[in-house]
Amino acid sequence: MKKRQLGAQGMQASVVAFGAWAIGGWKWGGTDAKASVLAVRSSLDAGVDLIDTAAVYGFGLSEQIVGEAINGRKREDIVLATKCGLRWDIETPTLHNKGPEHSIYRTLTDESIRWELQQSLKRLGTDYIDLYQTHWPDPETDMEAVVSTLESLKQEGLIRSWGLCNENSERLESAASFGQMATDQERYSLLDREQDDINLPLCQKYDIGFLCYSPIAQGLLTGKIDAKREFSSDDLRIGNPRFAPPVLEAIQAVLAPVKALARDKDVSTEQLVLAWTLTQPGVSHVLVGARDATQATSNAVAGSLDLNDDELSVIQQAADAWPGFARFA
Numbered sequence: 001m002k003k004r005q006l007g008a009q010g011m012q013a014s015v016v017a018f019g020a021w022a023i024g025g026w027k028w029g030g031t032d033a034k035a036s037v038l039a040v041r042s043s044l045d046a047g048v049d050l051i052d053t054a055a056v057y058g059f060g061l062s063e064q065i066v067g068e069a070i071n072g073r074k075r076e077d078i079v080l081a082t083k084c085g086l087r088w089d090i091e092t093p094t095l096h097n098k099g100p101e102h103s104i105y106r107t108l109t110d111e112s113i114r115w116e117l118q119q120s121l122k123r124l125g126t127d128y129i130d131l132y133q134t135h136w137p138d139p140e141t142d143m144e145a146v147v148s149t150l151e152s153l154k155q156e157g158l159i160r161s162w163g164l165c166n167e168n169s170e171r172l173e174s175a176a177s178f179g180q181m182a183t184d185q186e187r188y189s190l191l192d193r194e195q196d197d198i199n200l201p202l203c204q205k206y207d208i209g210f211l212c213y214s215p216i217a218q219g220l221l222t223g224k225i226d227a228k229r230e231f232s233s234d235d236l237r238i239g240n241p242r243f244a245p246p247v248l249e250a251i252q253a254v255l256a257p258v259k260a261l262a263r264d265k266d267v268s269t270e271q272l273v274l275a276w277t278l279t280q281p282g283v284s285h286v287l288v289g290a291r292d293a294t295q296a297t298s299n300a301v302a303g304s305l306d307l308n309d310d311e312l313s314v315i316q317q318a319a320d321a322w323p324g325f326a327r328f329a
């Protein structure tokens, strides 16, 4: 497993991370706690040491499952990343998401971040977080104040580094000017390359780690999802235009040469896609979700895969041939 630093301010971590959103169940059609614990442990056994979760994933359940999975493991061998800033227990001026079970509100005040951190530490069964990230921007709190809280938590030994998610370039530059920002986390995959011209160049300029979320486009880049796939009613992919039959067909067409290469190399399509993603300028790590041990172990393989120039060129051509989701809107 290859390792890279989480930006100039962060620590070394495996290039493939275990993304723990789906194992929280919420928006992913529920979860199987036993299979989820096994998924995390199998990922660690396969050389992954970076785990990315968030307080809001499953409303605490993802953090609890991760806590159970790492219980008994050497804490210093794990790079634990979680997130704050989305609350389902209070109301704030900024509604993030109205749901049947819980409505979610954004806030990044000092008091709220500190309270959330304590809850996350309890659920994860640890006394520090390696990478603490703001989940979404809070328009009510100045970036300077947010960074000041995060820097204080670092001084107090409760977190080792901090980063942001879902930020625009202006706010990212502002955060980097106020403190020692380790990482930026944004959606990025072979099918979602908007950040090529936005945050990725900035992350290179300021030596900030870039963590790709949804790097296999929530399963689309496995090449295994077709119109016959049925999602349960509370799976975010049901009714999602990205999973409509004409889009699925277009993705299959774009992925055909990558699938052929995968067959030749005796690897999977998503392993090739992840390995290619890790070669993109500025990308430092991929955060891949997995529901079970088989997926987790397979995804970890991408972290040690070397691709030659011809192989990279096949995948690059597929990426360049993708017309973008907007074409199907």
Ligand SMILES: NC(=O)c1ccc[n+]([C@@H]2O[C@H](COP(=O)([O-])OP(=O)(O)OC[C@H]3O[C@@H](n4cnc5c(N)ncnc54)[C@H](OP(=O)(O)O)[C@@H]3O)[C@@H](O)[C@H]2O)c1
Pocket: 018, 019, 020, 021, 022, 052, 053, 135, 165, 166, 185, 212, 213, 214, 215, 216, 217, 218, 219, 220, 222, 224, 270, 287, 288, 289, 290, 291, 294, 295, 296, 298, 299
């Ligand atoms: N900061 C943010 O706002 C934000 C937003 C989104 C995600 N994230 C982070 O990024 C992580 C990954 O993103 P994501 O979960 O949205 O999408 P993803 O990693 O692109 O896709 C994960 C899904 O793909 C399927 N899959 C994974 N490995 C597979 C394999 N080897 N074979 C077949 N299917 C496989 C699984 O779904 P099925 O088996 O159900 O098909 C899995 O839940 C999250 O867990 C989270 O840590 C952060």
